[in-house]
Amino acid sequence: MDFSFGTVRTFGKGWFFVHVLAGVFSSSALAVTQEIRASFIPDPANPQNNQFINQTPQSGYCATYVNDCKAYNLSGLRLPLRFSAIHAIEPGAPERAGATLKAPAQWRSLNVSNVVTGESHPVEIRIGALGSQYVLSDTVTDLTGASNDLEGHNRLWVGGSWGGAPGSCQHGAMATYGPDSYTFFWRTPSDSACSKAAAFSIPWMTYDYLDLGYELRTPDPLVMSAGLYTGELNYSIAPGGDFDMGDNMLPDNSSLTFRFVLDVQHVLKVALPPGGNRIELVPQGGWQAWLQEGRRPARLFRDQTFNISASSKFKMFFQCEYGGIGACALRDTETGSTFPQVYLSVSLPHGITDMAGQPVRQRPLTDDSQGTIFQPKRFLERAAGTLHFEIPAFYVEQMLQPGKARRYAGNITVIWDSEV
Incomplete structure (x- = not known):
């Protein structure tokens, strides 16, 4: 799958x-x-x-x-x-x-x-x-x-x-x-x-x-x-x-x-590594436990790194191809229905905090264009951050049925915006 x-x-x-x-x-x-x-x-x-x-x-x-x-x-x-x-x-x-x-x-x-x-x-x-x-x-x-x-x-x-x-x-x-x-x-x-x-x-x-x-x-x-x-x-x-x-x-x-x-x-520049624009969500340890033993995974996820150069505050939010509430839906390529919800969060490098001065570790992002605002404490050049994509267990349980193959796909646009 x-x-x-x-x-x-x-x-x-x-x-x-x-x-x-x-x-x-x-x-x-x-x-x-x-x-x-x-x-x-x-x-x-x-x-x-x-x-x-x-x-x-x-x-x-x-x-x-x-x-x-x-x-x-x-x-x-x-x-x-x-x-x-x-x-x-x-x-x-x-x-x-x-x-x-x-x-x-x-x-x-x-x-x-x-x-x-x-x-x-x-x-x-x-x-x-x-x-x-x-x-x-x-x-x-x-x-x-x-x-x-x-x-x-x-x-x-x-x-x-x-x-x-x-x-x-x-x-x-x-x-x-x-x-x-x-x-x-x-x-x-x-x-x-x-x-x-x-x-x-x-x-x-x-x-x-x-x-x-x-x-x-x-x-x-x-x-x-x-x-x-x-x-x-x-x-x-x-x-x-x-x-x-x-x-x-x-x-x-x-x-x-x-x-x-x-x-x-x-400066505000963000770069993904080659192939970083294609996110494949998989269980911890891969699909073998499900395919061979029928053990349903607890979640599907992917951590995608990126490099950021920033010298002033910026906000982050996302836009969905298929709508959701605080998350993005995926489309079943066989039936055309949209169902599972993908949740996004971000971890930012040391030196970038939230507006309360706290480190940013797996901070949830939203589809609200007001975004979540972050503040560099110094100029960072190509520092590493991580986007976290996850489908939680509730949706995984309904997506995976024995003997039924499904493929879900959708586009998510992540936005780093300097106009705060």
């Missing part, structure tokens, strides 16, 4: 994508917008890496001194923000009337939303460093009477040049200078202001641009559906604002907007 199924087909949505957009800025009269780009693409060569990759082009200090920023997990941007003194910086002046810098160093959070479905996830950013090039109204030798530029920059400020950071700030590894300019980069571990007091009168000074070192915290891409996610975070630039350079050094723009675009790319 031969029991067989037709094709077991697999369906998926192929590749999915995760990225964050950045690297291009736009400026208007009072605002600067900076986009930040990152991406998640599952890597079969490195399946344990389930992190976004920041693809924002590096610029400014961190582009030149990559290792210095990398050691503190900072990425760098140079922004077209200019600050100019509105009056002279005098020795003994209050900090806010001189040279003081304050960055939003604490973590800020925003939600990014899928542009199609509205699904949202949190992203966090902190400003971990500030830098610029100050330009003076005159050379440091003329301002201080020093014999050379290095001596002049050291004498111009109480406590020495800007190569050493004041207060809670920490200086970067490198600084450069010219006759009337000094390029600096200070790490900002806290929101506290860092101030330099002038030792000589400085008639006028500017910061020609703003270098930022920033750090990101991105969501777990494995719990995100594929697609583009966008969101914005605004910072004020003003005395008393998020970026605060004191009451003397005023900005030419009043706000900075970070625009995030997350592009999530996922």
Whole structure:
């Protein structure tokens, strides 16, 4: 007696994508917008890496001194923000009337939303460093009477040049200078202001641009559906604002907007071994006990392996050629009647769980298109799973009659669907 199924087909949505957009800025009269780009693409060569990759082009200090920023997990941007003194910086002046810098160093959070479905996830950013090039109204030798530029920059400020950071700030590894300019980069571990007091009168000074070192915290891409996610975070630039350079050094723009675009790319692929689309249901140990001794088998079954590559949640269900209730019927090829019920269940590889975080072992499947949802905990590449097909004893007893041969067949379509 031969029991067989037709094709077991697999369906998926192929590749999915995760990225964050950045690297291009736009400026208007009072605002600067900076986009930040990152991406998640599952890597079969490195399946344990389930992190976004920041693809924002590096610029400014961190582009030149990559290792210095990398050691503190900072990425760098140079922004077209200019600050100019509105009056002279005098020795003994209050900090806010001189040279003081304050960055939003604490973590800020925003939600990014899928542009199609509205699904949202949190992203966090902190400003971990500030830098610029100050330009003076005159050379440091003329301002201080020093014999050379290095001596002049050291004498111009109480406590020495800007190569050493004041207060809670920490200086970067490198600084450069010219006759009337000094390029600096200070790490900002806290929101506290860092101030330099002038030792000589400085008639006028500017910061020609703003270098930022920033750090990101991105969501777990494995719990995100594929697609583009966008969101914005605004910072004020003003005395008393998020970026605060004191009451003397005023900005030419009043706000900075970070625009995030997350592009999530996922994988869902299922492959059967050759011949795996034809399922023959047989008793434990074969048919010999029935044919030779008349002992009716307890059940008919087949375990069919498959390989799955997955990086995000998916659902599974099945469709029947011949209907059933939570199972599929088979057709008697001789009489045309449909009778026995085939039940399906699935065992998934380690690393894929149900939505309660439990392992998946012989989990029953249904013909409900809402399906049963499963969640990878990491990217799996060609991991082995098993489909379990079974006709229980109740139906086997009615199918097998001594001296009567029957053949039952039917198609069952098993669906792995990434659109959850």
